[in-house]
Amino acid sequence: MGTERRSAELRSSLRAAPRGRPVPSRPVPSRLLPADKELCRAGDIGASLGASAGPSLQDTVLRSQDHSRLLTKPTGPAVLTPCSPPGASYGVLPRPCRALVLLNPQSGAGRALEDFQAVVQPMLADADITPTVFVTERPHHAQEKVQDEDLSQWDVLVVMSGDGLLHEVLNGLMERPDWEQALQTPLCILPGGSGNALAASINYYAGNDHVAKKKLLTNCTFILCKGLHAPMDLVSLSTASGKRFFSFLGFGWGFIADVDIDSEKYRRLGNARFTLGTLQCLVRLRIYQGRLSYLPAAALTGDGEPPADTLLVPLGQPVPPHWVVVPEEEFVCVYAIYQSHLGTNLLMAPAARLHDGCIHLFYVRAGISRVALLKIFLAMGRGTHLELNCPHLHCVPVRAFRLEPRGSAGVMTVDGEALACEPVQGQIHGRMCRVVTGS
């Protein structure tokens, strides 16, 4: 599709979108991005739109009414079956649209602010979306910001960063007394980090070709410009020491968690940090001991009432009898993922969708060779790792899981952020928040 046609398509899509209230004057956040008129030229917008490959708004809304097609995987072989049909309620952002953009200037290779100005800002101007940019100055800054924010000022909360900042924003919203209402404000991720797993997943759900870096940013901005939003499942995670988190992406222990955290020092390499980290962790391959239990997805007929963890019993008690306890207690890796992508180039759960009601629980038993493990990660680039039929690799769709590591050495991750190693359990909460999506 040519650049002009794509640009015309965006404009006609936006004309069809419902219009909201006019933008009131509002207080300026701690650091407001200066408007850069130079970057708002129409020619830049056309060039940006030409790089995107998403469907039109009209196509997307039509598809949102056709649930069977929504479950059709865009590319690659099917390896998992989504667990519950989505009776989804889709919405469209109003125009003009007021966007609070939470931007971490340190994320990824440290180019989020420049990329926002060069790529995102011109496209938003064309789409009648007015961004107010809040540049974070330290960890937890975004979390604190959304805890107290008057959300009636905003039509969408945009996170321009990696998955870690969205994790903060989500948990900040969950700490509010009006969390249920707060979660109705659509969230949007624009990739500025090194992993960008949710951005890559949303690009994939939209049926777009696999892309990275600026092309992924352009695709995700195009999706924001079209403004469709849909429910997203969350997972609550509780630990033996009494912490509770909400997670949109995944929980990890063992090899993948170690790669994630050990490669932090190579953040400036962008996504390549994970390749380097994987090779390093392969060299000193470790075994992790513990007990893994889960509630299979098929064993349950309805969702619990969020945010109460109705599927779980306290960590001090044995898991309920209808749970499965994995007989082996030595693992190379356990990873519970609820989106398709583990990183831009890792299609871990090809059948996962925003609101499929499933945790896709992967585990690799000890005894796997380094070569076999490397093959799994190489195949994950195309999402074909389960076709290898590796006897050590298991994948099961579940509603809840518990992991009880033997000992406290090592690290766990939630949405890519480090967590002390301790007993943890989690359960799915279907359709708890809303996210801007292409389909």
Ligand SMILES: Nc1ncnc2c1ncn2[C@@H]1O[C@H](COP(=O)(O)OP(=O)(O)OP(=O)(O)O)[C@@H](O)[C@H]1O
């Ligand atoms: N101004 C800042 N300076 C330093 N750290 C920050 C700042 N703002 C946010 N952070 C912290 O940086 C951490 C990492 O951010 P984020 O996950 O968004 O980027 P990333 O790690 O590069 O991306 P990814 O998660 O995709 O790998 C978050 O835990 C967040 O708390």
